Structures are given as structure tokens and as C-alpha cells.
Amino acid sequence: MFVLQAQGLTKIYGSRGQVATRAVDNLSLEVERGEFLGIMGPSGSGKTTLLNLLATIDQPTAGTVIIEGRNTATLRNDELALFRRRRLGFIFQDYNLLDSLTIRENIALPLVLDRRPPAAIRARVEEVARQLGLTGILDKYPYEVSGGQQQRTAAARAIVHEPAIVLADEPTGNLDSRSARDLMEVLTLLNQNGATIVMVTHDPFAASFCRRILFIRDGRIYSELRRGESRPAFFQRILDALALIGGETDESVAVGGA
Numbered sequence: 001m002f003v004l005q006a007q008g009l010t011k012i013y014g015s016r017g018q019v020a021t022r023a024v025d026n027l028s029l030e031v032e033r034g035e036f037l038g039i040m041g042p043s044g045s046g047k048t049t050l051l052n053l054l055a056t057i058d059q060p061t062a063g064t065v066i067i068e069g070r071n072t073a074t075l076r077n078d079e080l081a082l083f084r085r086r087r088l089g090f091i092f093q094d095y096n097l098l099d100s101l102t103i104r105e106n107i108a109l110p111l112v113l114d115r116r117p118p119a120a121i122r123a124r125v126e127e128v129a130r131q132l133g134l135t136g137i138l139d140k141y142p143y144e145v146s147g148g149q150q151q152r153t154a155a156a157r158a159i160v161h162e163p164a165i166v167l168a169d170e171p172t173g174n175l176d177s178r179s180a181r182d183l184m185e186v187l188t189l190l191n192q193n194g195a196t197i198v199m200v201t202h203d204p205f206a207a208s209f210c211r212r213i214l215f216i217r218d219g220r221i222y223s224e225l226r227r228g229e230s231r232p233a234f235f236q237r238i239l240d241a242l243a244l245i246g247g248e249t250d251e252s253v254a255v256g257g258a
């Protein structure tokens, strides 16, 4: 059973008077329950656009996104917002925590918005905090904890309501290498506990924790890798694939020509 199916997704930006950008071009993909899927590709290849389409944050010019068998195009705006809140979890590069709420309150947010009973919320937040090593900082505010702890809090918030799928865009983008490794280990644990994760990343190290990687170029799927071997060996294969695609690992490096 697929958790997510995207068929013929196309997103065209800026058609009026300007040159249109085909950010995502007739792209189809399927995500099985329990997968840990990475999406890589050069800067500007359409990764964020694709993720936002899958997340139903952005509407495609053409094509469909089906989540848990539901064609998201058939939902009204209010239904879509509710669906997103209940069935999706998000992790962003810049954490996106609410500064005025404690770590505990941030993690609890999806459950509070869903009006779950307070005792159930408390128990679930503490369970997730234990898994992610956040127990000791639950009553602190985001500004009182490290970037790595903030991002683990975002990961906790993304899975606390047991969504169908967790979508992450460059979750290690602002983290030092130690915190990035910690976060990837946390995401691996969450995946082993049943979370389905789709993660966009530039970082081959972060990508090496995935079980499958789609390489995107010019809004299309260029190639796919599946991890069979150990993580370090997979890391090497990812580097080789990136060299082939002409994708840089550093955002500041210009994308090479064809």
C-alpha cells in the first residue's frame, strides 16, 4: 500500500509575459508505508517545489497528489488544512518552533490543536521526548536550547500525532556536523518505529541515512539509488551519483553545464 502517490506532477512558475519556469516537470513517484526516501539534486532542480506540492502547501499546474488513497485535489481548503494538520508532519531547515512556547508545548501543538485530552497529550509528549532525548529540556524555551535540540524538538512535533508521512526540507541545513548526525540518527529511529519520511537534502551524509534516494534534475527524476549495503558504502555511492548528475554538494558552487 502506498502512503503517497504523485502522478504527472507539473509546476510552472511565472507564465505571464516572462519566461516560464517548469520547476517540476511531469514527475511521478510513489512512497510506501515505512519508507525513508531522500530527494537530492542541484540547486534550482525543483526539490522544494516538489516537496511543497507533496505537502499540499502548493498547488500543481497539472497532476495529482494522492495521500493514503485520497486525491488531495478533491478537498476543499478547510478540509485540506485539517488533513495537513492531522496526517502530515513537517521539519524545516530553520526549525520553525514557536518562541513563546516551551519545548513541551511546541511538541504538544499538533495534539492540542486536535483537542486531545490533556492527560493523553502529556503522556504522549513525554514518550516522544524520551525517544528523542529531550526529557531534560521540556520546560525550557527554544532560545534556551541548542540548534540541534531545537531541530530534535521539531522532529518530535512532526511525529507526535503519528502522521501518515513526515516531510523534511533540508533539516540538517543549519546544524553543525555533530548535531546533523544526531538528527539523522533520531530520524532513523523514528523511521524504524514506523514513521514514513520524505527528506529533501543537499547533504550526501544526511542522505546516506535514507533507504532510497531520488535524484532530481530540471524538475524530473534523473536516477534512483537504493541502499542495500552499509551506510558508509551508500554514502560513497551517493557521492558518485552526484558527480554524474553534476550536482554540487555545496550550495555556493555553481551547477556545472550538461
Ligand SMILES: Nc1ncnc2c1ncn2[C@@H]1O[C@H](COP(=O)(O)OP(=O)(O)OP(=O)(O)O)[C@@H](O)[C@H]1O
Residues within 6 Å of the ligand: 013, 014, 021, 022, 023, 041, 042, 043, 044, 045, 046, 047, 048, 049, 050, 202
Ligand atoms: N515562487 C516562485 N516563483 C517563481 N519561480 C520559482 C519560485 N519558486 C521556485 N522557483 C523556480 O523554480 C525552480 C525550482 O526551485 P526550487 O526552489 O524548487 O529548487 P530547489 O531544488 O529546492 O533548490 P535549492 O537546492 O537551492 O533549495 C528554480 O528555477 C526556481 O528559481
Ligand SMILES: [Mg+2]
Residues within 6 Å of the ligand: 047, 048, 049
Ligand atoms: Mg530548496
